[in-house]
Amino acid sequence: xxxQQKTKEIPLYISRSEISTEGNRTGFWRFVxxxxxxxxxPCSRACPAGEDIARIEMLAGRGMYMAAWETILxxxxxxxxxxxxxxxxxxxxxxRQELDGAVSVNRLExxxxxxxxxxxxxxxxxxxxxxxxxxxxxxxxxxIAIAGSGPxxxxxxxxxxxxxxxxxxxxxxxxxxxxxxxxxxxxxLPEDILKTEISRILDMGVEIFCGQPxxxxxxxxxxxxxxxxxxxxxxxxxxxxxxxxxxxAQDGLQFLHSVRSGKETEIQGTAxxxxxxxxxxxxxxxxxxxxxxxxxxxxxRRQDMPAFAHEVGMAAEEGLEIMxxxxxxxxxxDKEGYVTEVQKMKVSDMQGRxxxxxxxxxxxxxxNLRASHIFTAxxxxxxxxxxxxxxxxxxxxxxxxxxxxxxxxxLLYGGDLTTTVKSAADxxxxxxxxAMALDTCFREGYEAIAEKLEQCxxxxxxxxxxxxxxxxxxxxxxxxxxxFGEINTDYFSGMQxxxxxxxxxxxxxxxxxxxxxSFDRETALAEASRCFNCGICNDCDNCRLFCPEVAIFIxxxxxxxxDYCKGCGICVEECPRNAMSLEEEKI
Amino acid sequence: xxxxxxGSHAVSEAVRLAKVQVMSAYPITPQxxxxxxxxxxxxxxxxxxxxxxxxxxxxxMAAVIGAASGGVRTFTASSxxxxxxxxxxxxxxxxxRLPIVMAEVNRxxxxxxxxxxxxxxxxxxxxxxxxxxxxxxGQEVLDTTLLAYRLAESLNLPVMVVLDAFxxxxxxxxxxxxxxxxxxxxxPPFVPRICLDTKNPQAISQMAPPPVYMEMRHNxxxxxxxxxxxxxxxxxxxxxxxxRSYGAVEAVQCEDADIILILAxxxxxxxxxxxxxxxxxxxxxxxLKLKMFRPFPKKEMRxxxxxxxxxxxxxxxxxxxxxxxxxxxxxxALYNSDxxxxxxxxxxxxxxxxxxxxxxEDIYRMTKEKAEPExxxxxxxxxxx
Numbered sequence: 010x011x012x013q014q015k016t017k018e019i020p021l022y023i024s025r026s027e028i029s030t031e032g033n034r035t036g037f038w039r040f041v042x043x044x045x046x047x048x049x050x051p052c053s054r055a056c057p058a059g060e061d062i063a064r065i066e067m068l069a070g071r072g073m074y075m076a077a078w079e080t081i082l083x084x085x086x087x088x089x090x091x092x093x094x095x096x097x098x099x100x101x102x103x104x105r106q107e108l109d110g111a112v113s114v115n116r117l118e119x120x121x122x123x124x125x126x127x128x129x130x131x132x133x134x135x136x137x138x139x140x141x142x143x144x145x146x147x148x149x150x151x152x153i154a155i156a157g158s159g160p161x162x163x164x165x166x167x168x169x170x171x172x173x174x175x176x177x178x179x180x181x182x183x184x185x186x187x188x189x190x191x192x193x194x195x196x197x198l199p200e201d202i203l204k205t206e207i208s209r210i211l212d213m214g215v216e217i218f219c220g221q222p223x224x225x226x227x228x229x230x231x232x233x234x235x236x237x238x239x240x241x242x243x244x245x246x247x248x249x250x251x252x253x254x255x256x257x258a259q260d261g262l263q264f265l266h267s268v269r270s271g272k273e274t275e276i277q278g279t280a281x282x283x284x285x286x287x288x289x290x291x292x293x294x295x296x297x298x299x300x301x302x303x304x305x306x307x308x309x310r311r312q313d314m315p316a317f318a319h320e321v322g323m324a325a326e327e328g329l330e331i332m333x334x335x336x337x338x339x340x341x342x343d344k345e346g347y348v349t350e351v352q353k354m355k356v357s358d359m360q361g362r363x364x365x366x367x368x369x370x371x372x373x374x375x376x377n378l379r380a381s382h383i384f385t386a387x388x389x390x391x392x393x394x395x396x397x398x399x400x401x402x403x404x405x406x407x408x409x410x411x412x413x414x415x416x417x418x419x420l421l422y423g424g425d426l427t428t429t430v431k432s433a434a435d436x437x438x439x440x441x442x443x444a445m446a447l448d449t450c451f452r453e454g455y456e457a458i459a460e461k462l463e464q465c466x467x468x469x470x471x472x473x474x475x476x477x478x479x480x481x482x483x484x485x486x487x488x489x490x491x492x493f494g495e496i497n498t499d500y501f502s503g504m505q506x507x508x509x510x511x512x513x514x515x516x517x518x519x520x521x522x523x524x525x526x527s528f529d530r531e532t533a534l535a536e537a538s539r540c541f542n543c544g545i546c547n548d549c550d551n552c553r554l555f556c557p558e559v560a561i562f563i564x565x566x567x568x569x570x571x572d573y574c575k576g577c578g579i580c581v582e583e584c585p586r587n588a589m590s591l592e593e594e595k596i
Numbered sequence: 597x598x599x600x601x602x603g604s605h606a607v608s609e610a611v612r613l614a615k616v617q618v619m620s621a622y623p624i625t626p627q628x629x630x631x632x633x634x635x636x637x638x639x640x641x642x643x644x645x646x647x648x649x650x651x652x653x654x655x656x657m658a659a660v661i662g663a664a665s666g667g668v669r670t671f672t673a674s675s676x677x678x679x680x681x682x683x684x685x686x687x688x689x690x691x692x693r694l695p696i697v698m699a700e701v702n703r704x705x706x707x708x709x710x711x712x713x714x715x716x717x718x719x720x721x722x723x724x725x726x727x728x729x730x731x732x733x734g735q736e737v738l739d740t741t742l743l744a745y746r747l748a749e750s751l752n753l754p755v756m757v758v759l760d761a762f763x764x765x766x767x768x769x770x771x772x773x774x775x776x777x778x779x780x781x782x783x784p785p786f787v788p789r790i791c792l793d794t795k796n797p798q799a800i801s802q803m804a805p806p807p808v809y810m811e812m813r814h815n816x817x818x819x820x821x822x823x824x825x826x827x828x829x830x831x832x833x834x835x836x837x838x839x840r841s842y843g844a845v846e847a848v849q850c851e852d853a854d855i856i857l858i859l860a861x862x863x864x865x866x867x868x869x870x871x872x873x874x875x876x877x878x879x880x881x882x883x884l885k886l887k888m889f890r891p892f893p894k895k896e897m898r899x900x901x902x903x904x905x906x907x908x909x910x911x912x913x914x915x916x917x918x919x920x921x922x923x924x925x926x927x928x929a930l931y932n933s934d935x936x937x938x939x940x941x942x943x944x945x946x947x948x949x950x951x952x953x954x955x956x957e958d959i960y961r962m963t964k965e966k967a968e969p970e971x972x973x974x975x976x977x978x979x980x981x
Contacts, residue, residue, distance in 0.1 A: 020818035021752050021789060022811055023693055026799040559794050 035558060039576030039594055043569060046590035047486040048544030049468035052114060054490050055102035057410070057434040058085040058441070059472035061483060062099055062114055066540030067547045069117055069533065078125045079133045081118065083476045085437050086167040086210055087160065089126055089202045092119025093525075094193055095434050096317055104493040104543055110506035112540045116525075120533040126205050132213065146173030151236035151451055154179065156223050159187020160433045161241035161424030163207060164440025166215040168475060172448045176215045177235070181222040187243055189433065191266040192288070194295050195521045225395055228420055236451070239443050241424035242396055244389035244431065250283065254340030257347050258283065261292040261386030268295055276301045278381025281349060283307075283337055285314035289386035294324050298521055301382065303329050308336040308354055309368045323524065326514040334368060338375070346381040391426055398422040406446075406455075408462055409471045410439040413446050415455055421446065438472060445478050491543040491587045500551075500585035507536040546588040552580035601771040603764040604629035606734040607673065607699045607757070609771075610741030612637050613779040614697075616671045617786075618663035620648035620656040624678040625711045626761040627701045631673050653678035657685035657696075664694035665800065667791025669745065672696065675761065676703035676717045683721065686754075690725025690816060692801050693790065695748035695755075697741065698726075702861065702912075703761040704947040712948020713761040715861070715913035719889075719921045725816050727755040727823060728890040730860040734769040739840055740887075745783055746830045751819045752789060758889075761948065763862040774838055782837050820891045827888070844888035845896045849875060853882025855963050856901060858926060859910040860886040863951040867910075870956040881960055886922060894929040901926075902935035908963040910956070911973070912945040919972040940969045944976040 050063035061080055068077035081088045095115055103111035124130075150173040155162045158180040166176035184190055189203050211217065223242050247260045261284065267273050276299040282292050285307040296303045305324075307314060310333050314321060325331065334354040341348045353374035359367045391397050398405055404415040411423040423439035425431045442462065449461040465473045468490045477484040510526040517524050528536065546567070553561040560573040561580060569580075581589045601609065607630045611619070619638070621631040637643040648659045653674050660670040674682060679700060689696050704714035718728060729744060731737045737759050744755040759765055792800060804812055824844055835841040848871060850856055857867055864885045874881040884900060886893075901907055907930075911920025918924060923941035930936045940963045945951035955976055962974065 019751055019789070019822075020815040021693055022808075022815035023691075023790065024800070024802050024804045024808070024812065025790065026802070028798075030797045030799050559797070 034572045035575045036572045041576045041591045042594045043581045043591050049490045050543035051102040051490050052099035054468040054470035055098040057438040059467045059474045060084045063542045063545045066537045067542045069537035074124045077121050087206050089122025092122045093198050107493040109503045113536050120528040123527045150174045153237050154235040155239045157242040158185035159243050160436035161440045164437040165239050165443045167210045168441050168444035170213045178217040179221040180219045185217050191269050194291050196524050237419040239421045244425040246390050246392040248388040257340045258383040258385045261288050261384045280382040281380040282384045284386035287316045290316045290320045290324050292384050292386050293329050297327050305331045306335050307333050313365050349378045410442040495587040497585045507532045542586050551583045555579050555583045598772050600768050602768050603734045606738040606771050608633035610738045611671050614745050617668035618646050619671045620659035621672045622653045622656050624675050626765045627673045627675040653681045657682040660696050664696050665792050667788035669786040670696050673699040675701040679717050686724035689754045693752040697744045697755050700756045700758045701761050701765045710947040718758045719913045730758045732864045734771040750826050760862045823891050844893040846885040847900045848883040850882035850900050854880040854905040856882040856904045857908045858884045870953045897929040898933045904937050907937050908940045910942050941973040943973050
C-alpha cells in the first residue's frame with residue numbers, strides 16, 4: 010500500500026504500507042531456532058572449587074565487587090586466601106590466552122577478597138532462596154564432627170553450616186588454618202588475611218576446638234553426640250630420604266611451622282634444601298629471608314620441578330641457586346657443618362609413569378657439597394595409616410575429591426588424604442564434596458549420593474558446584490564448555506594482561522612482607538573487563554541490536570518473539586561469547 | 597568566533613554545531629580529516645552522537661540510510677572512488693526521500709592513481725537525485741553545511757556539499773565559527789516526516805509497481821523544483837542571523853559583460869582576481885559562480901547570461917565522448933531561450949593541475965578572438981600529444 014503524504018505540501022510520495030506489518034508472521038519461515046543457551050566457561054570447569062569465574066569477572070568488570078565476592082562465596086569461602094595461594098588452573102584453561110594472554114583470574118580473586126576485607130562486606134544471608142528455605146534446612150540439621158581445620162575441614166564446616174547443619178571442628182594445633190597457617194610462609198599469605206576469612210566461618214556458628222590432636226578413638230568418640238565425622242587432617246608426615254646421615258637434615262615442613270610460630274628468626278651460613286616441590290621453594294625462600302645463603306638440590310632438571318614456575322622464578326630472583334640433576338647419597342657431619350655426597354644424574358630416554366623424563370645416575374660422577382644447614386622437602390604423607398580410607402571394603406564410596414564410608418554413622422575422608430592434587434583449591438573442593446554427600450545422605454539416603462554429585466558437576470569436569478546443588482540459576486547452563494573458536498573475536502581487541510606490583514628482589518630478601526601487591530581498582534577493572542565471559546550473557550545487547558526482524562525484546566530478561574523470528578541466526582553469530590545456540594526446528 | 601580552520605574541519609565544526617545524531621564513514625584521502633575530527637568529538641563527548649565504523653563507503657551510506665529511516669539527523673563524507681562505490685545507495689537515499697547530508701571532497705578517479713582536485717567524481721553522480729552545492733572557501737563550506745541540513749530536511753532530499761581536494765579541504769583559512777545558540781536558532785532539532793517505528797512496524801521502500809513508480813519519480817522532481825525558492829528563503833534567514841549569503845549562483849560584473857566566465861569551486865576566487873585585472877584594462881569581462889549544480893539553476897542562467905556576447909565555461913571535469921559537464925548543462929539551459937550567446941567550453945585543471953590567473957586570462961583571450969567555438973571543448977595547457 011502506498012500513501013501520499015502532504016505534510017507542509019512537500020511532494021513526498023513514497024512506498025510505505027498503511028497497515029502494520031505485524032500481520033505478516035515471518036516466524037513461519039523459520040527452520041532453525043535461536044535461543045538463549047548459557048554454557049560452561051573452561052575456567053570454571055578447571056577450577057577445583059568450581060567458581061563461576063565468567064560471572065565473577067563480569068561483575069568485577071562492572072565494578073560490582075560485592076556481588077562478585079558473593080558469587081565466589083557460593084563456591085569457595087576463601088577468596089583472599091585462594092587469590093594468593095591458588096595454583097590457578099583456571100588461567101591455563103582461559104580462552105583469552107589464545108588472543109593475548111589469559112585473564113589474571115587469580116589476582117582478581119585476591120583483589121575482590123581484599124576489597125571485601127577492606128570494606129568489611131557482610132556474609133550474604135540467606136545465601137540462596139529466602140529465609141523459609143534456610144529455616145526448612147536447619148529444621149533437619151545434623152551435628153557433624155570435623156577433624157582438621159585446614160582448607161578442607163573449614164570448607165566442609167562452611168558448606169555444611171550453610172546447608173543447615175551444626176559443625177564442630179577439632180584441631181591439633183593451637184590455632185586453626187592447617188597448612189595455610191603453618192605451612193605457607195607469611196610473604197605469600199599474611200596471617201591477618203587468613204584470620205579474617207576464618208573468623209567469617211566462625212561467625213556463622215562453627216565451633217573450633219584447638220589443641221585437640223587426633224586419636225584413633227576419634228571416630229568412635231561422642232557417639233550419639235555427632236551424626237557424622239569428616240576426617241581432613243592433611244599430610245603432616247614428611248617423606249624420608251632413606252640415606253645414611255638423614256638425621257642431620259631438618260624436616261622442611263617442621264621448619265616452616267617453627268618459623269610461622271615465631272621460633273626461628275635468624276639462620277646464618279649456607280643452607281642446602283633437598284627437593285623440587287612447592288614446600289622446597291617455600292623453605293628456600295624463607296631461609297633467604299632469615300639470612301642464609303641457599304641452594305636447592307634437585308634430582309631432575311629445573312623444568313621438571315613440581316613447584317610452580319612462577320614461585321621458582323621469584324626464588325631465583327631472590328638469590329636461590331638451583332643445582333639440578335643431583336641426588337644425595339649420604340650426609341656427614343664435621344665440626345664446620347655438613348658434607349653431602351651427591352650423585353650426578355642424567356636424563357634418560359625413558360619416561361616415568363607421570364610422563365616426565367626419568368633421571369638416572371651418571372655413573373662415577375660424584376661430588377661433595379658443604380653446607381651449614383640441610384633441609385628436606387621431598388613430599389609428605391598421612392601421619393597415620395588409619396587417617397586414610399581403608400581399601401577393599403564394601404562400604405566405601407569414592408566420590409570426586411572425597412571418600413564416603415558407610416557405617417553406623419557416616420565417616421568421610423577428605424583433603425590431602427583423598428585428593429589427587431594436593432592444593433588448597435582441591436582441599437576446598439573436598440570439603441564441599443563432603444558437605445554435599447553428607448547432606449544428600451541425610452535427606453535422600455546413601456543410595457542417592459553418587460547421582461546427586463554427578464548432577465552437580467561443572468560441564469564434563471570433576472569440579473562440583475554448590476549453586477547447582479542448591480538449584481541455583483547456574484544449574485540451567487549447558488554442560489558444553491565454550492572453546493576459543495566459539496568466541497566471536499571481532500568484538501575483542503588486543504589488551505595486555507595486567508601485572509600486579511611486585512617488590513624488588515632486594516626489598517623482599519630480608520623481609521617477610523607480602524611479595525606481591527594487590528591490583529589497584531583501575532587495574533582490576535581493566536583486567537576484569539578483558540574476560541570474554543565465555544558462555545554467559547553479560548547484557549551486551551548485540552542480539553537485540555542486530556536482529557533484523559526486531560524480534561528480540563527485553564521484558565525483565567531478553568526474549569525472542571518467535572512469531573517474527575525468521576531463524577536467520579544473526580543473533581547467535583553476533584553473540585560474542587556463545588551464550589546463544591541454534592537448533593533445528595522440530596516439525 | 598573567528599578561528600583558523602582547515603577546510604575539512606570547517607565541515608566537522610558545522611556537523612558538530614548541527615547536532616548530528618548518527619554518522620558513518622569510511623576514510624579516504626582527502627576526506628579523512630573531516631570524519632577523523634568527528635570521531636574524536638564522539639569519543640570525547642563533545643558530540644552526543646553515534647559514529648558507526650564500517651568496512652566500505654557502500655556500508656557507510658547504508659548505515660546513514662538506516663539511521664535516517666529511523667528519523668535522526670545523519671552525516672557522511674566521501675570522495676572519488678569512495679563516492680563511486682556509494683553510487684547504488686545514493687539512488688536509495690533520494691528515492692527513500694531521506695534528508696542525508698554528505699560532504700564530498702572533489703578528487704580525481706583512477707587510474708592513473710590521483711588524489712587531487714577534479715570534479716568528475718561528484719558530477720558522475722548528477723543523476724542520483726541529490727542536491728549538489730559547490731563551495732569556494734572555508735567559510736562557505738561551514739555555512740553551506742548548515743544550510744544543507746535545513747534544505748534537506750525541508751524537502752526530504754539528500755544534499756551533497758562539495759569542496760575541492762586540498763585547495764579547500766587541506767587549506768587553513770580564518771573561518772567564523774558561530775556559537776551553538778545561533779546555530780540552534782537557525783537549525784532546530786530534526787522532526788522527521790517519515791520514520792520507522794518499531795512499535796507500529798510498517799513496510800517501507802517496498803515494491804513499487806508500474807502504476808505508482810513514475811509518480812514517485814515525479815515527486816522527487818517536484819521536490820527538486822522547490823529547491824531554488826526554498827534555498828532562497830533559508831538563505832534569507834541565515835543572512836539574518838549570521839550576516840552571510842551565497843545564492844544558487846553569484847554574478848560578478850555580469851550586467852554589462854561581453855564575455856562571462858563560468859566556473860565552480862576554489863578557482864572562482866582566482867577568477868575574481870582575473871576579472872578585476874581585465875576590467876582594469878578596459879575589458880568587459882564578467883564572472884558567474886556556480887554554487888548550485890543540482891537542481892541546475894536554469895532560470896538564473898537565462899537571466900544572467902542572455903545579454904552577454906559569449907560565454908566561456910571552465911570545466912575541471914570531462915564526460916568522455918561528449919564535453920565538459922558544466923558546459924553541456926549551460927548549453928542545454930540556454931537552448932530554449934530567445935537569447936543564446938555562443939558557449940565556449942574549456943577543459944583545464946584536471947587531477948589537481950593548477951588553474952592559474954594566466955590560464956583564465958588565456959581562456960578569456962581565446963574566447964574574445966574567436967567569433968564562434970570551433971570545437972565543443974578546448975583542452976587548455978596540454979603538454980603532450
